[in-house]
Amino acid sequence: MKNSLIQKYNVAGPRYTSYPTVPYWDEADFSYEMWTDTLKKSFIESNDKEGISLYIHLPFCESLCTFCGCNKRITKNHTVENPYIKAVLKEWSIYCKIIGEKPLIKEIHLGGGTPTFFSPKNLEDLINGIFKSATKANNYEFSFEGHPNNTSYEHLQKLYDLGFRRVSYGVQDYSAKVQKAIHREQPFHNVAKVTFWAREIGYTSIGHDIIFGLPFQDIDDVIDTIEKTKSLQPDRLAFYSYAHVPWIKGNGQRGFKDEDIPKDDQKRILYETGKKLLFENGYNEIGMDHFALDTDSLYEAFQNGNLHRNFMGYSSSKTQLMIGLGVSSISDSWYSFVQNVKNLEDYYQILERDKLPVYRGHLLTNEDLIIRKHILNLMCQFETSWSDSANYFKEIPEVLLQLKEMENDGLLEFGDKYLKVTAAGKPYVRNICMAFDLRLKRKAPETELFSMTI
Numbered sequence: 250m251k252n253s254l255i256q257k258y259n260v261a262g263p264r265y266t267s268y269p270t271v272p273y274w275d276e277a278d279f280s281y282e283m284w285t286d287t288l289k290k291s292f293i294e295s296n297d298k299e300g301i302s303l304y305i306h307l308p309f310c311e312s313l314c315t316f317c318g319c320n321k322r323i324t325k326n327h328t329v330e331n332p333y334i335k336a337v338l339k340e341w342s343i344y345c346k347i348i349g350e351k352p353l354i355k356e357i358h359l360g361g362g363t364p365t366f367f368s369p370k371n372l373e374d375l376i377n378g379i380f381k382s383a384t385k386a387n388n389y390e391f392s393f394e395g396h397p398n399n400t401s402y403e404h405l406q407k408l409y410d411l412g413f414r415r416v417s418y419g420v421q422d423y424s425a426k427v428q429k430a431i432h433r434e435q436p437f438h439n440v441a442k443v444t445f446w447a448r449e450i451g452y453t454s455i456g457h458d459i460i461f462g463l464p465f466q467d468i469d470d471v472i473d474t475i476e477k478t479k480s481l482q483p484d485r486l487a488f489y490s491y492a493h494v495p496w497i498k499g500n501g502q503r504g505f506k507d508e509d510i511p512k513d514d515q516k517r518i519l520y521e522t523g524k525k526l527l528f529e530n531g532y533n534e535i536g537m538d539h540f541a542l543d544t545d546s547l548y549e550a551f552q553n554g555n556l557h558r559n560f561m562g563y564s565s566s567k568t569q570l571m572i573g574l575g576v577s578s579i580s581d582s583w584y585s586f587v588q589n590v591k592n593l594e595d596y597y598q599i600l601e602r603d604k605l606p607v608y609r610g611h612l613l614t615n616e617d618l619i620i621r622k623h624i625l626n627l628m629c630q631f632e633t634s635w636s637d638s639a640n641y642f643k644e645i646p647e648v649l650l651q652l653k654e655m656e657n658d659g660l661l662e663f664g665d666k667y668l669k670v671t672a673a674g675k676p677y678v679r680n681i682c683m684a685f686d687l688r689l690k691r692k693a694p695e696t697e698l699f700s701m702t703i
């Protein structure tokens with residue numbers, strides 16, 4: 250039964266960090282003015298109430314991990330740091346000019362690439378530069394991604410002093426053979442050291458990212474990785490499915506062969522073994538891929554119905570407006586999305602002309618806004634409802650018909666104008682969202698766009 254479910258539902262599908270998903274943005278409606286108009290509208294509606302979020306992409310890494318799907322630039326040359334920080338601050342100053350008022354910042358997330366590639370001093374200049382023209386909101390939440398091989402005590406202390414309380418470390422897997430295959434040698438003691446330091450300094454949420462389905466990874470590797478993880482007791486865990494997307498240009502995923510990657514049932518067993526161990530060790534499942542201890546704010550948000558999902562993944566607070574700074578970053582005004590250029594040289598050149606480096610985007614239609622709500626409900630609460638007529642759309646009967654088979658398979662339950670994902674259905678939440686994804690249904694992808702759902 251289990252095997253046939255995997256065979257049936259393991260298809261290529263989006264991870265729904267947005268709706269519409271990026272390949273389905275309608276670029277005909279994108280223009281610079283469309284973005285600045287919706288940005289200003291969203292800012293006026295939300296800044297005084299809840300503040301805004303900033304995502305800052307810091308793209309440099311010293312060494313290429315061959316599994317990585319992120320936008321990064323590999324270099325050992327640290328003279329790249331200063332010009333990049335200057336460019337991000339320039340981009341921020343253009344935003345502040347357009348907005349015309351001092352933003353209230355509720356959330357900052359430094360992602361990458363590797364934020365800890367940058368020196369503590371440069372990161373301090375970046376954050377202080379942002380707050381020259383902004384104010385911290387009450388209960389602000391600042392977080393960053395740290396690489397265990399280059400996060401120093403000084404990084405942690407400096408960022409703590411600047412208000413950061415959450416850090417997530419890329420762990421992936423502790424097995425030497427897997428680490429060799431993905432070109433990421435990272436001993437356990439490095440992860441232990443940076444975890445202890447963060448705790449000693451006072452960080453309230455320490456996260457580890459681990460991945461199942463990596464090349465050469467077997468069940469013993471997953472068990473050993475989770476045993477080691479348990480000994481360090483991170484507050485939250487991302488347990489990602491390895492996304493094999495070798496068609497993305499320059500992502501360096503060709504360092505191993507396709508047949509070295511665990512697939513289908515083999516991969517599913519890695520996931521189920523890992524998940525069982527995480528439950529046994531006191532971790533609760535939060536949305537898709539995420540686990541947290543009872544004491545972590547993500548679990549609290551999940552319990553209170555305040556969990557939100559955006560391009561950064563899951564978050565315990567929601568703001569209507571998220572501005573993405575840095576090369577390749579995506580911004581979300583709720584009414585529209587835009588993405589920055591992905592190439593560093595283009596990013597610098599556009600900023601030199603005092604323009605925002607946005608190059609594509611999407612203006613959400615009324616239908617998009619409704620579907621987006623359902624997809625967020627499913628991804629964050631594992632249930633959704635259309636009892637409020639504002640959440641009804643005319644294709645609902647077709648969607649329910651399509652989901653009938655998943656109901657028969659015990660993956661979801663229907664009620665009067667609502668549906669709930671069952672415990673057995675949680676791994677298939679992406680498939681359930683796909684039934685609501687009208688844009689995907691109207692136009693099936695012509696080329697490979699998405700990783701497999703499992």
Ligand SMILES: C[S@@+](CC[C@H](N)C(=O)[O-])C[C@H]1O[C@@H](n2cnc3c(N)ncnc32)[C@H](O)[C@@H]1O
Nearest residue numbers: 316317318361362363394396419458489491492
């Ligand atoms: C930007 S990276 C991490 C920050 C830092 N550069 C590091 O490597 O420690 C964020 C996380 O994305 C996850 N990730 C990257 N590529 C992935 C892929 N192809 N499939 C699944 N997860 C991936 C990894 O778990 C990684 O830790």
Ligand code: SF4
Nearest residue numbers: 310313314317361362
């Ligand atoms: S996993 Fe992290 S360090 Fe490795 S290439 Fe990707 S962003 Fe850089």
